[in-house]
Amino acid sequence: MRRHIAVSVTLGSLLLSSSPAFSQTAPADDTAIDLDVTARRLDQARGSIQPSLGATVYDFSRPFIENVPLGENAPLNQVLLRAPSVVQDGFGQIHVRGDHSNLQYRLDGVQLPDGLSRFSQFLMTRSINQISLLTGALPAQYGLRTAGVVDISVKSGSTDPGADLSVTGGSRNYAQPAGSYGGRSGKVDYFVTGQFLHNGLGIENPTASFSPIHDDTDQWMALGKVTGLIDESTRVSFIAGGMNAAFQIPNVPWQIPHYNVFGHSDWNSGILDQRQWEKTYFGIASLQKSYENLDFQLSGFARYSALYYQPDAIGDLLYNGIAPWTNRKSFAFGIQGDGSWKVAKDHTLRGGFLVQRERSTAFTAGNVLPLVANPDDPDAEPEPSEQPIGYNDGFDVTGWTYSVYLQDEWRIVPSVTLNFGLRFDAISGVTSAYQFSPRVNLVWQPAPTFTFRAGYSRYFTPPPLTQISASSLAILANTAVAPETLQNDPVRAERADFFDVGVSVKPLRGLTLGLSAYYKISQNLLDNGQFGAPIIISAFNYANGIVKGVEFNASYDDGPWNLYFNGAFSDNIATNINSAQFNFGPDELTYIANNWITTDHNQGWTFSTGAAYTFNAGRDWATRVSADVLFGSGLRTSIITPNDTSLPNYAVVNASIVQNIPIGLGRGTQLRFDAINLFDNIYQLRDGEGVGVGAPLFGQRQTFLLTLRQKF
Template sequence: MFDRQSIETLPQGNQTTIDQILLQSPGVTQDSAAGGNFHVRNEHANVQYRINGILLPDGVSGFGQVMDTGFVGSLSLVTGALPAQYGLRTAGLVDIISRTPPSTPGGSVSLYGGSHATGQTPFEYGAKIGRWEIFASGRLIMNNLGLQNLTPSHEALHDRTRQGKFFGFASYAIDEATKLSFITGTSVAGYQIPNNPSQQPQYAAYGLDYFDSAKLNENQTERTFYNVLALSKSVGNIEAQLSYFSRDSTVHYVPDQIGDLIFNGIASNVYRSGFVNGLQGDVAYRVADSHTLRAGFIVSGEKTKVVNSSSVLPVDEDGDPLDTPVAAYDPSAKLGWIAGGYVQDEWKIADALTLNAGLRFDQMWQYVSANQLSPRASIVFKPIEGATFHVAYARYFTPPPQALSAPTNLAVYNNTIEQPAIPLSSPVRPERSNYFDAGIMQRLTPELEAGLDVYYKRARNLLDDGQFGQAYVQTAFNYDRAYNTGVEFKTLFSQGDFRAYANLAWARQRGTLVTSNQFLFDSDEFDYISRHYIYTDHAQTWTGSAGASYVLCGTRGSVSMIYGSGLRSGFANTTHVSPYTQVNLSLWREIGTVFDKPLTFRFDIVNVLDHAYQLRDGSGIGVFAPQYGPRRGFFVGLKQQF
């Protein structure tokens, strides 16, 4: 778990993003923005986020970049065979508890900046007033590395971003047993799509056959607004909560009309939107101190709109492209529904033995309709003091994100360079899987603990996504059969002002036979996948992270490291990019007071070794362009409390 202190201790502290925090957890793999930023146990997306126990629904952009770190009081990543109360997105649960306001009203403002023309202005404020508790945080962000650089250079070309994020929380204690809470959040971000210079034109358009790839002007905007209203009540041995949630999100990619045609033969104006409203209810009945029954439901409706408005080059009778583009308009809109319910029994059979068994039912009515009854069970055994052993099984049902599974009208691309080699567009189906997980956590000394976890997943219709065009958006498809297996090792040492941790994970995910949106694939690659189990593009064999922090003479220093053996690349993902290591450093201390409030200074170095490493090389399934990790950057910040 990352509490507030451990988040502040990480290099860049409150300025780091939630996905960068998660990279310090076992089995979490770094990826590019186009690939989803990170992967838990080699899964693509399939992660759910909960704030104060309330599920936040999917949108058309990832929550890893939407939420502001400033509001996080604590953050935990829960993996494995999840209990029945957690459904739909099951690779991992990011469980966030919002910060509680201070007893005395106050907050802080910060200035933070440095390399890559970075500037941030975070603020936060909290107060307890009578029965009210309120907390708000937000920031403005500007830098020249909004998305991953396409080259190994220190500075990317055409990669400016401007972002604004806000989070607000308010709760009112109606009485000692009843509380009404409200959560709201906003993220508005504009991105320039980075350029790769010296690329060779592939087509001619409007009589032009040359364009300087360093001067392309592609842009993308992302907007997200979410709100949660929750009523919680405690009566005797019963605790209940009823929540209403909503999320409105849009993504809009605007192409360089001439440049995209000359380099790609198509210029696509891509718009995606999703508006979700839903209810979630949970109740827990404590039969005894050692026995708790739980039940709950969730229902949500989502209205999505996906529009691909393209200019594309037609072809003549011999298949040669012409230089006068034609219009291809492909809209899709859908009102879809998801509903689910669960019952769960957690029973401490003996002092050293706990059983958790449950049953979950989920139903989806989207582009396809499907349902599943899913049993879950786990046993936790503590044979000796300091040792905890667990073994668990879960049956999972994972609907595809509705915006990512919108159908494509292949007919609008007939007689153009985009006419697919495989004219099949079977609908994207929900993933069904059996998941087994076992592990042990052992406290070796009062300061040192270590853990080992193994897992195995067997799936039908494994869900995967890829970037199959210039826009930084994903399109979903299924592998007919797949498996995912791995081993994770973790250690944590804590003594006084010194804290250190290390994680290492081995994993393998492979699938075969593409059964939906087949048109996305070339015929040779499609045939190969039909006859072989291949690695998914985001599969990484070895993943590691480590870090340490210490306070000396009032100055806290910290170091963090991430390691990856390389994501997949090449034809049918048969190779991988080179291994890499990124090391970050941080120093921060209180340097004085202003109006009797502390003033804090921090200094951060990202990628100390200045290692130019690739996350993607532009090849592999659903990989449109190369992406590199950040080069060395120096950053300073001042934080003034008030």
């Protein structure tokens, strides 16, 4: 039994997509209908292999996505921000239920390995047929990255036949052409989509100015999916995609250099030219089979990711004391299998495994300012030289991940279901660790309008494969960037006990209310920080951490009106940094070793709310008007002690108008206007202070965009 404890509002069961001008229904003969029935049956079977029983699930319908600014052309993280307990951070990051990242992405049930992307989104919203965010006490099939599971069903030629073209332009040199095409030939279904993006908002502005300096980005993304039916119970599918993005690193003008280089002690920081490139390519091949009471899917996957950082040759030395030309690469591949067997009337047994190999490499050829003694005062502290020296650094490390799980869904009585299982995860690489993780979920549904659930999950979260080695620290000894602390214990796997309870009610037609509470106790709580150049993102552990929070959600979907409201409070505290200590100063380490602090990525209060109304719903001239508000009480910053206060709260209002235009061309024409940050609220996501915080970052200022969309 699959139950959505908390469901995001379905913004219009028909909306614009139901109008004759924008119909997606393709003519079908009897053979096509048989293929449709078979495909739907296999989709349902795949869903039964990996149910979300007992987890907290937030569904984003396609009409809901269309009400997010830019609709399906929006970045995926902007869609996810419309769920409870999802917090906005800089560089496109989001945090779910108090975790720094710890997100898992699945395409058609297959888990994708983590990549190296720092600023870019490697998955397109426009490729998504259905999307859900799973969180809470997850069943045993979900492991490794467990703060949130972004479960994506990819579009196909059956769900989206024909061509769909659009072009977006507007403020900040925004240009985004995009398109997709889907269809079917016999038993083969195919779908391809892609987009290009250029604008002057590649990375968050480090200043409060209306337009950032040196912040252009060029990005392209593509995805293709081919599915073939072997027979009525067997299907093979192939998914491949990629992303290639280039970023300018934005500048803060009128900054005073910290060092002298080649006799220069002044520089216009507004003309610094730092750049970063990111690439990600992935592929998935799956075989799905259904036989009587047995369903399984066997998949192979691969992911290549690369990241390149180019400093300003002189400017980085003047301001940072180091100029690293760095590239990092990672290649991961593996196999995943999941199966479901209905062994008895009230018992469904599920099991699966995952094996993954990842090789990560890095090479840096840079310049750094060495420390030299003062010949006039031999007893004085060494000072940075004006003459840089070259250095080389790198690593090559291989890691393995092994996972296996088994669980039983037991329907004790018609209204009560118990799902219990055991999961085993092991890693080997820079660090080696393993854990057996019990999971149990109880769901009580005495009526279709009421559901109660409670669950416990033991979690095991491995650290990133790449870590800074002792040899890398030794290379930078006696330089301007030598760390104050040389201690560098290896980053460990996080182990946690997670408790979750929730209730969902549907008191009226179209109205859904949900309430959830969670409590997490962690050992070796994983966190990430930005240290050094923008490329350097390092993981570290707190010895102990406690994460707790509550969530409320409400949605109303009836007729032309569609409304939603999400509210959440979280508290995330931790103590004693016990790995990668070189990133921190001695005073900071001493304080955190003896005190509990709030983690830097914690935001106390988070709200999102929106409304949409469709005029002339179901008609050729349908018009949809929507608006939403995102509110945050602010991430943490340091004034006296680490992370001792929050940044000011903020609220961002967005609005959209979508108009169908029945001009008789193809299957429909649509004009869309979006206003992001309608009232031009100036708000700060980061101020450059706090544990692991590297730079000040401001949210996007007022932006107006116009989209023309045509279907054929």
